[in-house]
Amino acid sequence: MKRIFPAFGFVSMSLLVAITACANNNDTLYKTQHQKPMAVIADADNAGLKLPSGFGALKVADNVGRARHITVASNGIAYVKSGRLIGGKGIFQLKDADGDGKAEVAKTFGNFSGTGIIIKNGYLYACSDEQVFRYQLDANNDVINPDQPEIVITGLISRGQHANKTVALDDAGNIYVNIGAFSNSCQEKDRSNGSKGKLPCPILDSAGGIWKFKADKLNQTYADGVKYATGLRNVVGLRWNSQTNSLFIMQHGRDQLYQNWSQFYDSLASAELPSECMYEVKQGSNCGWPYTYYDHLQQKIMIAPEYGGDGKLSYEDYMKQVIKNTPVTVSSSVNSKGQNVNPTNFALMADDGNKLKMDKWFQKPAAAYPGHMAPNDILFYTGNQFPEKYKNGAFIAFHGSWNRSPLPQKGYFVVFQPFKNGKPSGDWEVFADGFSGKDVVISTRGAEHRPCGLAQGADGSLYVSDDSKGTIYRIVYSGK
């Protein structure tokens, strides 16, 4: 009997809490009396998340495949792209029949796995690692023909590393797709000690950037698209910002500065560097990979060790040095003073038609974050539910690092980056934490959940998808 009492006590306490919660919840009573939708209320434990004061969170659903990205229609129907086929299907449709915030899987379809998914102009766009598909939606945001998607783009490079495809659409009928570089730093031997970088990096012809296509034209290939931005190693999160009318992307920085270049970097520097970067890209942007990387501690673009860098040589200093010795072209390894110049140093000009031009400097990031945290989605908040400071700012889902030993791993949270006049302004802050279920994550597999995708609900709440356990979170504001 002694052993039963604590359990009994716990159950009765829980009941009491539940009853009190119900009694206090006018919406519940309202619903039973008037059959109107309930207001969405946070779980008692905020779904295990740590949030700023006034915010709460609930678990919308669990075990939704390997929920990579998520998109939510105006009437609350959510579509989730799974990184793996579950029962042969890769897209989950979630419906919340009674409006209490808890949703059920209403439908699964799409015989491809992948990451990107987004609703735009009456279509659901979804990505495999090689193709972009679309499904027409009816007036209720339901997929009309789940077994016969149209192919919008096909034949995209997918070679293992950084094969994820995600898309963003502008308001002028264009679709932007990231094509990740199938390499860490374009070395002759990928991820190998001391292996030099290829010059110029051949990957950039067909990957390592953002390509632009027409959103409503079918069966497009590389020949139909344009290289919009280049010098991007791997992008998973990209989003069209309707306020600035421009594309924002989050780059995953390169790995293994210490592991491959221990003569220039110690393990601590390599844990922190390079930065994970936010870029605002335009037609022709070049963000520098693999020739350079960004160092948020020095706030400088640095020359990568594969191309003659040593952890100290900044791109700016290097360019000044080269400019002093003009004219130089990549076809010659001798400068105007008759000095031999290390040919790898010309990598920086190789993409610019072999001509050195000051105005072709690699683009600086709009904002930078500690290394390896893996920003997997970005979302500009345009809702009215959250306090004013969040309006037009960016939420960023950091999937969490694996590459920060000997330090503990970092990330596994959703960050808020304040914006002012369309530019990042002020320090970023952790907005939602606790996904990992640990105070400290030493090994990646120790993290219980990993935030991967973001979506804004019609009511202004924020959805977060987790690709570890397939949990869908919804963050709501109820404070005054």
Add this chain to the structure above:
Amino acid sequence: MIVKEPFTELFIQENKSIACMKKVGFVLMITISCTLLFAQTQKPKQVAKNNIESSIANGKLVYQKACLSCHQADGGGVPRLNPPMSESTTVLGEPKKLIQIVLKGMTDRIPIDGEYYSNSMAPHNYLTDKEIADVLTYVRNSFGNKAPAITANEVKLVRGGKKK
């Protein structure tokens, strides 16, 4: 529910004790085989035991330097990127295949125990025969694994007879 994960040092400590337990079992097995093989004398038993123990201890150092950043402190790997060392049929399987992966690296896009891993592994042929034997012996007897040791001679044969 917040579960505190131990800091690295604690973790290594804990890992060590697990490894020790595995080691004891493993050493016992070796000891028995040695007793059967060398029933006439006591010496080889002790030698074998010392060899395995020093191989595992040395292998752990090699792991920390050459393997840990990708395959992680707990040998769990990184989902979708780097395969785990624990509960891996490759790690516990045929030594020759395992030695080849270390020497030549791996870029094949093939599922390992039903999962795809997208990062490429660089060749680690700069490690000596003994270092490779030690690290594989360590990995095969850590993270819940239990498999026979791998010797420097086996590595040498796979490398092509040229000892490094």
